[in-house]
Amino acid sequence: MSGIPSNERRRPDRAALVIAPVLFAIAALIWWDAGRLAEMSNYSRIGPATVPHVVAIGLALLAVWTGFEAWRGDFPEREPIEVKPVVFIVAGLAGQMLLLKTAGFSIATGALFALTAFGFGRRKLWISLPIGIAFSFVVYIIFGRFLQLSLPAGPLEHLFF
Amino acid sequence: MRAKPRLTEDTLLKHFFLASLIAGAMALPALAADYTIIAPAGPGGGWDQTARSLQTVLQDEKISGSVQVVNVPGAGGTIGLAQFASQNSGNPNALIVGGYVMVGAILTNQSPVTLNDVTPIARLTGEYEAIVVPAASPIQTMDDLVTALKADPGAVSWAGGSAGGTDHITAGLIAKAAGVDPTKINYVAYSGGGEALAAILGNQVTAGISGYGEFEAQVKAGTLRLIAISSAERVDGIDAPTIKEGGLDVVVENWRMVAAAPGLSAEQVTAINADIEKAANSDAWKDILKTKGWQNTYLAGDAFKEQLGKDIAATESILKDIGLVK
Amino acid sequence: MGTFEFLLQGVTIAAQPMNLLYALIGVTLGTAVGVLPGIGPALTVALLLPVTYKLDPAGSLIMFAGIYYGGMYGGSTTSILLNTPGESASVVTALEGNKMARAGRGGPALATAAIGSFVAGLIATLCLAFIAPFVVKFALSFGPREYFALMVLAFVTVSAAFGDSTLRGLTALFIGLGLAVIGIDQQTGQARLSFGIPDLLDGIEVTTLAVAMFAIGETLYVASQGDRIPDKVEAVKGSVWMSAQDWARSWKPWLRGTFIGFPIGAMPAGGADIASFLSYSTEKQFSSHKDEFGKGAIEGVAGPEAANNASAAGTLVPLLSLGLPTTATAAIMLAGFQQYGLQPGPLLFATNPQLVWGLIASLLIANFMLLVLNLPLIGLWVKLLTIPKPWLYAGILLFATLGTIGANPSVFELGMLLAFGLLGFAMRIFGYPIAPVVVGLILGPMAEQQLRRALAISQGDVSALFLSPIAAVLFVLAILAVVVPLILRARGKGEVLSQFAANED
Numbered sequence: 001m002s003g004i005p006s007n008e009r010r011r012p013d014r015a016a017l018v019i020a021p022v023l024f025a026i027a028a029l030i031w032w033d034a035g036r037l038a039e040m041s042n043y044s045r046i047g048p049a050t051v052p053h054v055v056a057i058g059l060a061l062l063a064v065w066t067g068f069e070a071w072r073g074d075f076p077e078r079e080p081i082e083v084k085p086v087v088f089i090v091a092g093l094a095g096q097m098l099l100l101k102t103a104g105f106s107i108a109t110g111a112l113f114a115l116t117a118f119g120f121g122r123r124k125l126w127i128s129l130p131i132g133i134a135f136s137f138v139v140y141i142i143f144g145r146f147l148q149l150s151l152p153a154g155p156l157e158h159l160f161f
Numbered sequence: 162m163r164a165k166p167r168l169t170e171d172t173l174l175k176h177f178f179l180a181s182l183i184a185g186a187m188a189l190p191a192l193a194a195d196y197t198i199i200a201p202a203g204p205g206g207g208w209d210q211t212a213r214s215l216q217t218v219l220q221d222e223k224i225s226g227s228v229q230v231v232n233v234p235g236a237g238g239t240i241g242l243a244q245f246a247s248q249n250s251g252n253p254n255a256l257i258v259g260g261y262v263m264v265g266a267i268l269t270n271q272s273p274v275t276l277n278d279v280t281p282i283a284r285l286t287g288e289y290e291a292i293v294v295p296a297a298s299p300i301q302t303m304d305d306l307v308t309a310l311k312a313d314p315g316a317v318s319w320a321g322g323s324a325g326g327t328d329h330i331t332a333g334l335i336a337k338a339a340g341v342d343p344t345k346i347n348y349v350a351y352s353g354g355g356e357a358l359a360a361i362l363g364n365q366v367t368a369g370i371s372g373y374g375e376f377e378a379q380v381k382a383g384t385l386r387l388i389a390i391s392s393a394e395r396v397d398g399i400d401a402p403t404i405k406e407g408g409l410d411v412v413v414e415n416w417r418m419v420a421a422a423p424g425l426s427a428e429q430v431t432a433i434n435a436d437i438e439k440a441a442n443s444d445a446w447k448d449i450l451k452t453k454g455w456q457n458t459y460l461a462g463d464a465f466k467e468q469l470g471k472d473i474a475a476t477e478s479i480l481k482d483i484g485l486v487k
Numbered sequence: 488m489g490t491f492e493f494l495l496q497g498v499t500i501a502a503q504p505m506n507l508l509y510a511l512i513g514v515t516l517g518t519a520v521g522v523l524p525g526i527g528p529a530l531t532v533a534l535l536l537p538v539t540y541k542l543d544p545a546g547s548l549i550m551f552a553g554i555y556y557g558g559m560y561g562g563s564t565t566s567i568l569l570n571t572p573g574e575s576a577s578v579v580t581a582l583e584g585n586k587m588a589r590a591g592r593g594g595p596a597l598a599t600a601a602i603g604s605f606v607a608g609l610i611a612t613l614c615l616a617f618i619a620p621f622v623v624k625f626a627l628s629f630g631p632r633e634y635f636a637l638m639v640l641a642f643v644t645v646s647a648a649f650g651d652s653t654l655r656g657l658t659a660l661f662i663g664l665g666l667a668v669i670g671i672d673q674q675t676g677q678a679r680l681s682f683g684i685p686d687l688l689d690g691i692e693v694t695t696l697a698v699a700m701f702a703i704g705e706t707l708y709v710a711s712q713g714d715r716i717p718d719k720v721e722a723v724k725g726s727v728w729m730s731a732q733d734w735a736r737s738w739k740p741w742l743r744g745t746f747i748g749f750p751i752g753a754m755p756a757g758g759a760d761i762a763s764f765l766s767y768s769t770e771k772q773f774s775s776h777k778d779e780f781g782k783g784a785i786e787g788v789a790g791p792e793a794a795n796n797a798s799a800a801g802t803l804v805p806l807l808s809l810g811l812p813t814t815a816t817a818a819i820m821l822a823g824f825q826q827y828g829l830q831p832g833p834l835l836f837a838t839n840p841q842l843v844w845g846l847i848a849s850l851l852i853a854n855f856m857l858l859v860l861n862l863p864l865i866g867l868w869v870k871l872l873t874i875p876k877p878w879l880y881a882g883i884l885l886f887a888t889l890g891t892i893g894a895n896p897s898v899f900e901l902g903m904l905l906a907f908g909l910l911g912f913a914m915r916i917f918g919y920p921i922a923p924v925v926v927g928l929i930l931g932p933m934a935e936q937q938l939r940r941a942l943a944i945s946q947g948d949v950s951a952l953f954l955s956p957i958a959a960v961l962f963v964l965a966i967l968a969v970v971v972p973l974i975l976r977a978r979g980k981g982e983v984l985s986q987f988a989a990n991e992d
Contacts, residue, residue: 016917023658030665033680037672038484043315043347044942048672051935052679055664062658069654076918085710086912089884090905093703096888097901109888113881119710120877132881139889147534149893150231234895236671236688243685269676270688318944325676349631349940350673359755359811365630366944378810485676 016075020067027059088119104154105144109136195225196436198419199257201241202234211285211417212258214449218440225436237266237326243274249422253429256282260417261327264476268486269325280421280430281469283437283461286450287416290331290391291373291401295364296384303389303407306368307339314345320357320366324350325485327415328357328370330476331391333483338409343482361385372415373399396456416458418465434461493840494616497848506549509542510849510856513550517557518860524565524883525698525890527574528799529816531558534893536819548846552853555820559799560604560857563792567596568871571702571883575693576759576795578925579767581701583780583787590783593869594727599737599785600792601861602729607745607793608854611800614749615807616847622801623808626753631941632952634754636961638934641761643965644768645926651781655919663927666691667935674939686899695891696928699904700921702887704911706880711912727866737789740770744793751794752801758814759798760929766794768968800850807843 034052069075092115099108113132114125122128137156144151145161153161196219200212209232216228233241238259249255257279267275294300300309310317314336321328329350333343349366351357358376361369362384369376369385379385387401391413395403404411421433440446441459450457460468480486500506516538521531535554539547566577567584580600587596614622629637649656669680670690681687729737747769748762770790771780780787805811812818871879891904911921938952945951953959 019917026662026665030668030680033682037677037679038675042674042943043946044674044939045947046939046942048675048677048679051931052668055661055668055931058657058661059665062654062661065654066658078916078918079712081711081916082713083711085713086707089707089710090909093884093888093901093905093908097898097905100892100896100898100901105892109885112888113885116706116881116884117877120880122877128877128881132885135882136885139885143534143889143893148230148537149534150229150896151889151892152896232895233897234689235897236685240685240897270671270678270685272685315946323671323673323676329676347943347946349943350936351940352673352936356755356811358809359627359805360630362809363627363630 011073013070013073013075016070017067020063020070023059023063023066027056027063030059031056085119088115092116100152102154104157105140105151106133106137106156107154195254196228197255198228198230199241199245199255200230200232201238201257201259202232208238208258208260208417210453215258215419215440218443218446218449219436221445222440222443224439236270238263239266239270239272239274242279243272246274246278246423251424252422253425253433255422257420258417259420261415261472264473265325265327265330265480268477268480276469276473278423280423280425281466282419282421282433283441284416284418284458284465284468285441286455287414287458288372288374288456289396290327290370290413290415291376291387292389293361293369293376293380293385293387294367295361296386297364298386300368300388303402303404306388307407307409309367310336310339310341314341315347317368318347318349318366319368319370320349320351320360321370322351322357324348325480327413329483330479331411331413332370333479334411334413335404335409337479337482338411343479344484414458437461493844494848497844498851500545500845501549501848501852506546507852509546509550510553510852511860513553514557514853514856514860517554518561521558521561522564523886523889524569524571524702525887527562527694528555528558529819530890530894531561532816533819545845549849549852552846552849553856556608556853556857559796560601560861563600564597564868567600567788568593568868569883570705571887572697575697575925575929576763578697578922579763579791580788582767582922583784586781586783587785587788588872592783593872594865595729595733595785596788597865597868598729598862599733599789601858601865603737603741603744603789603793604796605854605858606741607748607797608800609851610745611749611797612847612850612854615800615803619804619808622750622753622804625750626755626805628957629754631937631944632955633957633961634937635934635941635952636958638930638937640961640965640968641764641930642934643968645764645923649920649923652918656923659914659919659921659923660927663924664931666696667928667931673936686897691903691928693925693928694894695900695903696907697925698887698890699907700911700924702883703904703908704915704921706884707908707912708915709876709880727869733785736776736785740786740790741793743769743773744790745797748794748797749801752798753804755805755811759795762794762798763791764926766790
């Protein structure tokens, strides 16, 4: 499977080719959603659905253009990426999100801190986790206690306050 | 250069320094919270200010040892309300601040949780809607505005807050009372009273409608003409007739209230009622009302519940007339 | 009359040693909190305002001014060094500033930002003192149609931030416009693209999007590059200070940024973000180093940073003379003023001259303190880059999420932060620029609402859009912004541009 015959160096960029249908799906979603809006009588003649329709058309056209460029292989070359560190950091963010209400700010954010460091190669969790929790607890004291930001409290925070 | 551990310590030290600096600037007592007040809006807004003022009074008057305010913003307060009702059933220490805006937001957002799912305690304060025109406008009175509205509703543009909010509802009620189709009003929504004020001052629109506080300084300076106010009777210190005096039966109060959790026993409700009554009657609360320019419209118990029911019914009917609720 | 005496009197009070100390504390606290990624000036001021309540009125006003300027400036430091803008107005700063920092020129970037902020703050504060009444008149003459014309101009010039591909720049912009549709439509109260989820009814928070796309997207991208990105960046190549050439290239952008920023900040629907966008594209037009844009052009830091600060002073024009808070920061300031017994409004300058001039003098002093504090600290700030990556990025994520949790402690908001972080990561992999997404989210709703308001007021008459002189001028400028580069290109001067387009970073 070769690309445009005149340019043997460039081949269809398959990963980039996926972007086109994604953009098209977003355009279709916006178009569909705008369709169920009630056009209420108003004096501006531009209703709530006008702008979403324009955005949807724009995205659909861009989807076609993207498909074309991806087929010609016009996207910049990509460096290979390492997936593992990304997974750890995403796990950290998801963990913080899920732990926040039950474990409180310090423990949840400490977990995020440790997992991020882990993703970047600091594998000693028994060091980074306590550091992260302690650091987050200090942040909690400054922002949650003294500056009155409403940060969720958990067992650790209740122990002290 | 390998100095990793030392640098990390440095950053940590810097933050400890910051901590002690701030700690020194404001030494706050850290006690267990007795009441937790949910402010269903972001920091700085009206509900947040009400919640934090109530917090100050409850603490300073020693009604409650320590009070915590938690912000749960979003969707006209309905997100905070939904979270409050589902998480605090039977909890006598949880309070939520809310207001008339919530009544409309519950209807337009089709919120599954309504004010029937909480225990209303008392109305604390309120603000009346003011109708203003630019000082240079040919419109002198409410009668002039109604005449113009009847002649050509499209030619009368109203600037106010978001569609479906208190300002829009009031404009709709005025049109309806004047015998004009409420769907025909040319209501131009702005993100808030401030932005609407700029449009009125710049002569971009015919009239403006918003809480009196938004316009007060301009009215006193003579750059805006106040033609009517939405109270039932004239208000001390506000030099304008009521809409009612002009023959249109429209009374709107943008009130703020405090409510408790659902599922409380009668004794628990009585206890909360007593605490709030004590706070609302304190001099500290009255001072706050004065500095913030809030009207004291304290109303508790069954009288408040009755008023609430009336407001909800009237709001639902006008939102249907405007076409925002089906 | 007496304006000058009042100002002099104010400065004399503000310059007392005790008050200078308060200014220094305010600037330090403001910078320290504002510098954290994810915590923008609005949150900084809201958080630190209570600290000032304990002082006497003069002292608290001065400390407050310090916090305000410190918070404004602190955000640009992390934008430049770490590519993590905490609010919309520093998004543009990150574009060129971070490229400079990566090339070891973080020092000059921070310096031009600090000095530019100082120059702009100085001129704009003096403008606030002397010509506020005229500026207010001009700002009020802007109605919906004029704003719509301004938005069109901003849209046309925003392509300056597109990077090296029109396709990918436009796609990023339209993704932003699509996100902007989410939420309750202001004019009709109907929910768009919300799918019955109440958390989406208020739309996407710009801060959440900016922090997610930049701070989290950047972290994920750096992590995915493994060892290709060195563990430590060489913080300083050449001098930490600005060279003679840096000065020569900076002073004009500072002035241009000031004169773009001040009037736009004064407009009730303007704001620092639009000012910084317009300044960036202006600098790209005027620069004699167009080829450096996108790779670390100092003009692209100097102009927007000056515009940013000038518009902050501009915001005070409607706030003090009309009592109109036009930004989130201004709304919080209004609450602060009320604590000092200041009731902003049209009569303020007449009824309360001491306090107003005291505030203006405080701003001047705080502005000066900012420079005093930050220039020597630049050497320290660039050391941020030498913190080992694991700890640096763990800290960035901690503070980025702290800002979001503090503004809205909901699991849903954190979920959006993660989702947009992944989007920012994916876009980086495929070479999409990030800034246009944020720009689309900011400009989209403004343009739509202003157009619909303008047409409602004219009852659907489209010609009315062009009948105002100001709107007409803005439309002509927008057309020129499209046509002039085309003509230049036709005359052969576009070689640089096209050559630049072919290159990759």
